[in-house]
Amino acid sequence: MTIGELVKRHLVDTRPLGVPEYRRIWLGQAVSQLGVGVTVVAVGQQVWELTHSSFWVGLLGMANLIPLIVFGLWGGAVADAVDRRKLLIVGSFIAWSATLLILVQALLDLRNLFLIFAAVAVNSTGFAITGPTRGAIIPRILEPELVPSANALNSLVYSMGAVAGPMIGAVVMASVGFGGAYAVDALLFTGSLYAALKLPSLPPLGEVTRPGARAVVEGLSFILRSPVLLMSFVVDIIAMMFALPRALFPELTAERFGGSMIALGWMTSAMAIGSVVGALFSGWVGRVSRQGVALVVVIAVWGVAVAAAGFAHDLWLVVVFMAVGGLADVISSVWRQSILQLYAPDEMRGRLQGAFMVVVAGGPRLGDLRAGATATVFGLTGAWVGGGIACAVAVLIVGLSVAGFRNYRAR
Template sequence: MAFGDLVKRHLIDTRPLGVVAYRRIWLGQAVSHIGVGVTVVAVGQQVFEITQSSLHVGLLGLANLIPLIVFGLWGGAVADAVDRRKLLIVGSLIAWAATLFILVQSLLGLDNVYLIFLAVAINSTGFAITGPTRGAIIPRILEPELVPAANALNSLVFSLGAVVGPMVGAVLLGHGGFAGAYAVDAVLFAGSLYAALRLPSLPPLGEVSRPGARAVAEGLKFVVRSPVLLMSFVVDIIAMVFAMPRALFPEMTAERFGGSLDALGWMTAAMAIGSVAGALFSGWVGRVRRQGVALSVVIAVWGLAVAAAGLSHELWLVVLFMAIGGVADVISSVWRQSILQLYAPDEMRGRLQGAFMVVVAGGPRLGELRAGATATAFGMTGAWVGGGLACAVTVLVVGLSVAGFRNYRAR
């Protein structure tokens, strides 16, 4: 095989960008995710400066998690019953309002950690609505064979934002303070809102279930009765709860790198750097058939990479190992999302995307809480390294012990 053909087989598939509606969503996310990355690094640093506590930084995860669970499941049920374009616009406006709120508290110099928690919770509510809605929209505007490629492209823009955003955030914190960082996020979010406004009408298809507890329960039952879907959720929870070290970044920066904001920016962006590389060369991912075994293995690689980063005292090594973890994470996310989107009928996609988003977005928040709490008990290094090792061992034991998941082959 010629070198050019080999590269083409492994480079990311860009065919979904030929669909105008998807291209707008993709470009809107590419812009707005930079702002999100700016705010992620700014919020964690502001809370740490106010409290000098990694536990409080970890509590940001709890402020994110509760709205994600409540409104993620409810938002997914609503997405199966209403025009998904309108719902995406509503959720986007809620998230934008939260960004403006956190900007105002910074401009007023309130330095109140509880107001920051409130702003984060409101933003999480908006995300809990837009996440499952956007995920349910993708199979409606693309042919089925393009869905895995679209998920890889989504991972790419998310990861690029997570690389560029924290770097920009570190610069803004040094020159414009917290208010400057939040203002940039507020401006860039307009890209995502514009994309939602330009979507065509997307009314529900098939049988419509009234949004509520019964509709949510139907979606959860569907997952529980599908061993492959259920285990794809379980292994992701193991990865994020056991091994996500993000709440420990400010403390490691202070202990090992003299409190350098540049070091904080690099650490925050490291995982996303690997995700960008993994997404760019994801052409082979769709050709893997034994995805149950493959998911278990790549998540174990993620845990070991995190543990290695926690043992490193050179910044470049921390960045390298977290980037390796990012490669593993983006590969697993493409498989999990594609399985879910193509397995579910359209009238269930919103609810299943809601459950998926609760796991994907809620897991890291629980991981932040776990990291902050265990750091208080066992120290930063113990919490970081121990979590990574526990992830690697647990995911291999659990993932490979369930026959249906172990033997699962993608259609």
């Protein structure tokens, strides 16, 4: 095998982009995720400047988490009962309205902490609706064999936004302040709106269950009866709740790097840099069959990499170790999403995607809260390094203890 053939074999599979509906979704996300990355770094820094407390920065996670749990599970149930295109449009407009609200508070210099938290909660509500809906749409518009490749492409575009967005946000904040940063997000979000508007009608297939508590319980019961699905959720919660150090970035910037916005941008982007590399060279991921064991291994690598970054006092080392963690994390996300999408019948995909989204998006918020709270007790280094080590140990013990997950082979 030549070097060119070897590289091609491992590069990300771009065949899903040949499907117009998916291509528009992907391009819309590519544009809007830049704005999301800008806001992520801006809102954390704004709360830090108002409070000078990592605990309050960590509480942003709770402002995100509560709507994610409530509306994520409900939104997934609705996605199984209505036209998914219409639901995606509604959720997108809710998220966009929150972006406009946080922009207005910055332009008026209201400096109101609770208004910021309210805007974050509304944005999370919109995301809780669009996330599971978009995830349930993908298996409808693509052939099954293209689904893992589509998930790798999704991870790539999210990661690229998470790399460029915070760097753009750091530059914009340093030059024109928070208002300019939020304005970038409000403008770029229109890409996601356009993609939703251009989708064809996607009415429900199969038996329709009326949205409500019963439908949500049916989805959760399906997960609980499936050890592989359940453990894929558990190991992700371990990874994010124990090890994610995001809420500590402003404090680390202030303590070790003189409060430099550029340093904050690099730290916020570091994990996504590794994710971009991992997604670009993800061609091999679909050929791994022992995905249960593989998930445990890559999450343990993530925990060790985070712990190593917490010991580093040079910015470039922090960036390198967090990038290694990001590479491990993106491979994990492709496997977990593909397992879920191909495991579920279409009439339950929305509900299972809702539960998945609650875990994927809610885990980091719990991680933010854990990081901020433990930093007040154990200090910055103790919270950062201890979380990474705890993640690696816990995932090896828990992940390898369940035989069904340990022995799982991809279909």
